[in-house]
Amino acid sequence: MVHRRGARGGDPRWMPTQQHRATARSGAWVSLPRPLTALLVEQRVADSDRGAPKSCQKSRSSCGKALAPQAAEMIRALLNNKLSSFLSPQRLPLLDSGGLQRWPQVAYSTTEESAARPVGRYPVPNKKDMPYDIVELMEEVEMKTGFLPNVFKAMSHRPAEFRAFFAYYNAIMNKDTGRLSKADKELIIVATSAVNRCPYCVVAHGALHRIYSKQPALADQVIVNWKLADLSDRDLAMLEFALAVCRADNITEEHFQKLERHGFDREDAWDIGMISAFFAMSNRIAHYINLRPNKEFYTMGRTPGGEKEEEA
Incomplete structure (x- = not known):
């Protein structure tokens, strides 16, 4: 990540690195508008450094606050398009690795079958x-x-x-x-x-x-x-x-x-x-x-x- 200051007002931005841009060009990164992409990157950073000093966390969180109003409408649109699972905190680290190609949520689970965790996606008849x-x-x-x-x-x-x-x-x-x-x-x-x-x-x-x-x-x-x-x-x-x-x-x-x-x-x-x-x-x-x-x-x-x- 590279910490840069925007042209307007000097608000800090945590922008994707060259590696992330290359990943986006390869198709592994989900194509998102720039403000929302920055917000997602900020969320990834916040998730990955919970143990960092408070001063560092505070400076980084300012980016999310600045971008939240701009990105809210975009997020709602994405959710309406049933992409909410792509944006969950658990999956964001996979965006630049191609790991979203397949995500077996329950495939390896040994939890007992229940109404909440059925054997598969389709109902089993009585x-x-x-x-x-x-x-x-x-x-x-x-x-x-x-x-x-x-x-x-x-x-x-x-x-x-x-x-x-x-x-x-x-x-x-x-x-x-x-x-x-x-x-x-x-x-x-x-x-x-x-x-x-x-x-x-x-x-x-x-x-x-x-x-x-x-x-x-x-x-x-x-x-x-x-x-x-x-x-x-x-x-x-x-x-x-x-x-x-x-x-x-x-x-x-x-x-x-x-x-x-x-x-x-x-x-x-x-x-x-x-x-x-x-x-x-x-x-x-x-x-x-x-x-x-x-x-x-x-x-x-x-x-x-x-x-x-x-x-x-």
Whole structure:
């Protein structure tokens, strides 16, 4: 920040630095009128130096007082345009870092579900209002696992789509043919969901991978950096192909040949690609409906005694 005096009246201004202007040109900074931008910068400074000497805080606060009348109307206009969440004190530090691209408010929360903190953005219908086949499936899953994964609750908002979603899920995840184990499939989901920044799928399928693989640390390693994880050459080739599909890279014969060198055939490549593609859709559904992982997923497969989860 650079402390400057304005041309009129000598009122102090805390103006953005060259770095902030460069950020604004790159598109990471929300475009705001000059007086309001200065007011926001002042608020960031006030939030960041609460422990500073009172004399310093006093000189800085004069800027906000001088600009408040001018900015009030602009703020009201922004609020009316539903941008109030962009201007909250908690998010202002992210304006110049591009961090506003995604803000998962409750995605990692393990707080119990309540009316104030539902499983997602859309309402979950009452069980008595759901179609019988959906209730039957949900009760079967809950009986096997000891809890009902939130994805079932969220998708019940649209019964026809619930049926289509889980029918295709079962077709690719529970097929008995091919060279992909259940642990392989879950590892593909973990790796691609991490790239797609989907907290629900990373947490839920990380838990399932721990159960099927009996390796409590590998999924966490893949989430952090799959290239440095304790993976075999076979698993690395599998994830390279899955992530190429996930990123919509140009898929060439070389991708298939590399899989074949590690024991996969063209049908296995189909399975790897289809899992990556299906969960790219699933990741985006979970993102826009703000789907929260169940707290049970966080500890599954990490300690002995996961027999009940393994049966699911």
